[in-house]
Amino acid sequence: MRFTKMEGCGNDYIYINCFEEVVEQPEKLAIAMSERHFGIGADGLVLIMPSEKADFRMRMFNLDGSEGEMCGNAVRCIGKYTYERGLTNKEEISLETAGGIKYLKCNIEKGIVKTVRVDMGEPILEAEKIPVKHETSPVIRKSIVINNNNEFQFTCVSMGNPHGVAFVEETENFPVQEYGKQVENNPAFPKKTNVEFVQLINRNHIKMRVWERGSGETLACGTGACASVVASILNGFCDREVKVSLLGGELTIHWNEENNHVYMTGPAAFSFDGVWLKDV
């Protein structure tokens, strides 16, 4: 089975072109391929598929085989893949995801997609729809006690997938791996959650580290960057356009006041092509 390894700000996935390849057990394949010693090594698996509702369809699987509704970094990579590999000649495409249809605009120079701007749609703030169990809705800087009696104030946002955002003094030495796992599996989040730890730099710049549901700490998360900017604005910390510094790169997020849509702009890159020879 032919595959392509791509990354967006270091958030790396294995992409399979399902116009040419047949994937029968994507959950199992995601686990096997993502493994960094016996497999290819990645944060998960992404399928590029035909769609009846949009130009293309994306399905994404975390490295534990669970399916995510949305993936911001993968959406940008699909923009680059479909244009540069000749699946489309359109600079603007629509993409069906389990988190709704997203609209992408590729910024192209001499046939190369340099960055992709994605209309990520409206953030979802109703607790039930995220979903998060809390007596108030929206959940803006509300205490959630995690396993070992540590209490964090979370702002909860769905960008098609669930996110819990906590503001911390600094991200560099913050124990993301310890707390991230505990929050991901906290019963307050019936579908588990992605967890973002955010340091405010100024009104137009934040730093963020992420613990992803199903994948652990990754170098970047596009939906997480959007959720973090929405959370920062809701708390009155930031203006409408914010640079997000992640471990693997930078994204620009704009939450448009007029139409309530969140726009994400950032890079996408090919790493290598390969052929998977194992049975799964």
Ligand SMILES: N[C@@H](CCC[C@H](N)C(=O)O)C(=O)O
């Ligand atoms: N890396 C992603 C998000 C991937 C899915 C997530 N782990 C989930 O289960 O919701 C991004 O760039 O948005």
